[in-house]
Amino acid sequence: xxxxxxxxxxxxxxxxxxxxxxxxxxxxxxxxxxxxxxxxxxxxxxxxxxxxxxxxxxxxxxxxxxxxxxxxxxxxxxxxxxxxxxxxxxxxxxxxxxxxxxxxxxxxxxxxxxxxxxxxxxxxxxxxxxxxxxxxxxxxxxxxxxxxxxxxxxxxxxxxxxxxxxxxxxxxxxxxxxxxxxxxxxxxxxxxxxxxxxxxxxxxxxxxxxxxxxxxxxxxxxxxxxxxxxxxxxxxxxxxxxxxxxxxxxxxxxxxxxxxxxxxxxxxxxxxxxxxxxxxxxxxxxxxxxxxx
Amino acid sequence: xxxxxxxxxxxxxxxxxxxxxxxxxxxxxxxxxxxxxxxxxxxxxxxxxxxxxxxxxxxxxxxxxxxxxxxxxxxxxxxxxxxxxxxxxxxxxxxxxxxxxxxxxxxxxxxxxxxxxxxxxxxxxxxxxxxxxxxxxxxxxxxxxxxxxxxxxxxxxxxxxxxxxxxxxxxxxxxxxxxxxxxxxxxxxxxxxxxxxxxxxxxxxxxxxxxxxxxxxxxxxxxxxxxxxxxxxxxxxxxxxxxxxxxxxxxxxxxxxxx
Numbered sequence: 001x002x003x004x005x006x007x008x009x010x011x012x013x014x015x016x017x018x019x020x021x022x023x024x025x026x027x028x029x030x031x032x033x034x035x036x037x038x039x040x041x042x043x044x045x046x047x048x049x050x051x052x053x054x055x056x057x058x059x060x061x062x063x064x065x066x067x068x069x070x071x072x073x074x075x076x077x078x079x080x081x082x083x084x085x086x087x088x089x090x091x092x093x094x095x096x097x098x099x100x101x102x103x104x105x106x107x108x109x110x111x112x113x114x115x116x117x118x119x120x121x122x123x124x125x126x127x128x129x130x131x132x133x134x135x136x137x138x139x140x141x142x143x144x145x146x147x148x149x150x151x152x153x154x155x156x157x158x159x160x161x162x163x164x165x166x167x168x169x170x171x172x173x174x175x176x177x178x179x180x181x182x183x184x185x186x187x188x189x190x191x192x193x194x195x196x197x198x199x200x201x202x203x204x205x206x207x208x209x210x211x212x213x214x215x216x217x218x219x220x221x222x223x224x225x226x227x228x229x230x231x232x233x234x235x236x237x238x239x240x241x242x243x244x245x246x247x248x249x250x251x252x253x254x255x256x257x258x259x260x261x262x263x264x265x266x267x268x269x270x271x272x273x274x275x276x277x278x279x280x281x282x283x284x285x286x287x288x289x290x291x292x293x
Numbered sequence: 294x295x296x297x298x299x300x301x302x303x304x305x306x307x308x309x310x311x312x313x314x315x316x317x318x319x320x321x322x323x324x325x326x327x328x329x330x331x332x333x334x335x336x337x338x339x340x341x342x343x344x345x346x347x348x349x350x351x352x353x354x355x356x357x358x359x360x361x362x363x364x365x366x367x368x369x370x371x372x373x374x375x376x377x378x379x380x381x382x383x384x385x386x387x388x389x390x391x392x393x394x395x396x397x398x399x400x401x402x403x404x405x406x407x408x409x410x411x412x413x414x415x416x417x418x419x420x421x422x423x424x425x426x427x428x429x430x431x432x433x434x435x436x437x438x439x440x441x442x443x444x445x446x447x448x449x450x451x452x453x454x455x456x457x458x459x460x461x462x463x464x465x466x467x468x469x470x471x472x473x474x475x476x477x478x479x480x481x482x483x484x485x486x487x488x489x490x491x492x493x494x495x496x497x498x499x500x501x502x503x504x505x506x507x508x509x510x511x512x513x514x515x516x517x518x519x520x521x522x523x524x525x526x527x528x529x530x531x532x533x534x535x536x537x538x539x540x541x542x543x544x545x546x547x548x549x550x551x552x
Contacts, residue, residue, distance in 0.1 A: 014470055015421045015470055015474070016421065018436070018466070018467060019421075019425075019434070019437055022436070023432075023433070023434065023437075182382060182384045183384055183386065185355075185378070185384070186378070186380070186384035186386075187397075188360060189360065189377065189446075190397055190398040190401060190445065190446075190449065191398055191401040191449070192397070196401060200386075200397060200400075201386070204386065204388045204389075205386075207388070281388075284387070284388060284429060285388060285429075286429060286430070
């Protein structure tokens with residue numbers, strides 16, 4: 001009927017009109033370059049201030065230059081190190097240990113977290129123990145690790161995993177715990193039961209908390225690794241931690257500080273990668289938009 | 294999940310409740326949420342459940358949806374019918390696009406990819422959101438999100454739609470338009486709708502039949518047919534007079550709890 005078609009066309013127009021009005025003003029106007037610069041310049045400024053403060057302290061001559069060299073000599077040393085093999089060998093050794101320990105921690109942490117989140121008995125039994133493990137400073141594990149595994153790679157690996165796995169497990173547990181019940185009900189109503197509920201609802205909903213746990217786990221494993229490499233020196237390879245110890249023993253302050261800078265940069269780099277993943281997730285979820293970013 | 298209390302019936306879109314009782318908790322702290330609710334909804338009927346707080350409206354929908362188990366009585370649905378459920382919040386998955394959300398029930402039913410794509414497009418056209426498939430839920434308005442949720446529920450291909458105050462959080466203008474939309478889709482697809490609301494006018498605008506529930510415990514205390522011909526307008530005098538009648542009875546019921 002003609003009148004029906006007219007009424008329908010009117011209804012369509014009303015709906016699209018309302019949609020257009022409600023969507024308007026939600027689009028972002030800033031460019032990518034502007035956003036990048038806005039987040040970069042405060043970091044560059046902070047770095048410049050830190051270096052300036054360092055230089056001022058050196059000029060104040062509180063410590064002799066052979067204990068605390070200025071940014072200039074350290075930079076020269078860093079460039080010299082970067083052109084030789086020693087730094088790179090150390091970096092490769094350390095990163096290999098970090099990757100091995102971290103990947104293993106991720107496996108243990110995810111399985112443990114999922115099991116605790118899923119089974120009430122396990123939660124009652126070891127839920128609080130995981131949190132307790134997390135509060136234990138990893139360096140306190142080293143004496144035991146050395147008794148068990150002697151001064152070896154295994155001792156380092158043991159402590160790295162003990163440092164990182166509880167954080168990752170805790171991330172998984174809190175992620176699963178805080179999945180909105182409404183989303184679970186919706187998922188069940190749409191036909192997601194059992195494993196499919198985990199696959200389609202719980203795992204993606206828990207992802208932000210899991211990424212936070214992975215990030216914290218990385219921080220713990222990196223710290224544990226550095227502590228381990230300082231203590232477990234002299235097992236053949238010149239890891240970054242070992243180079244720090246040698247530099248101290250040789251009283252080579254520029255070498256020591258340049259190695260520290262390398263350690264800092266690696267930590268920051270991985271942290272930035274996690275930060276980017278975290279922001280990507282939050283942007284997808286629309287959490288960033290609400291914060292006005 | 295088929296519970297022991299669900300028995301098959303031949304008429305697929307029908308919903309029948311026989312003395313349904315729901316108790317939460319145990320012993321002294323037990324709360325009687327629903328007390329002997331019996332209700333027969335014919336295939337293709339639009340029934341609105343109205344009641345004040347604590348009348349167990351949402352409980353009732355959860356039971357029919359099979360998300361919760363009855364304490365007594367039984368619920369009969371058509372053979373193999375899995376009712377679709379909608380909430381006041383859209384409950385869309387924020388990590389998926391609009392298309393992705395509508396696709397979830399199709400994926401869970403293991404439909405082939407090509408068929409899924411076609412169905413998603415068709416469903417989005419049905420709710421007038423064909424151009425918004427690639428958006429994420431947070432980029433849409435509340436009314437648009439509810440339409441996506443409706444499309445996602447329709448993707449279940451179920452004859453029974455359960456709606457728990459689905460338009461409760463929307464502004465009046467959007468709600469009016471969505472009433473028209475829901476009415477159109479209900480008629481086109483010959484759906485059976487159980488619609489919970491505390492908005493009496495909304496009930497009079499939409500329903501073939503309005504059921505009034507008492508509070509604590511929830512019992513059916515009044516039932517009336519709405520014989521106003523469709524299409525209806527929420528601001529028409531006929532709708533207003535039916536709403537006034539139901540509101541009076543609702544107020545009497547609420548007043549009973551004051552003493």
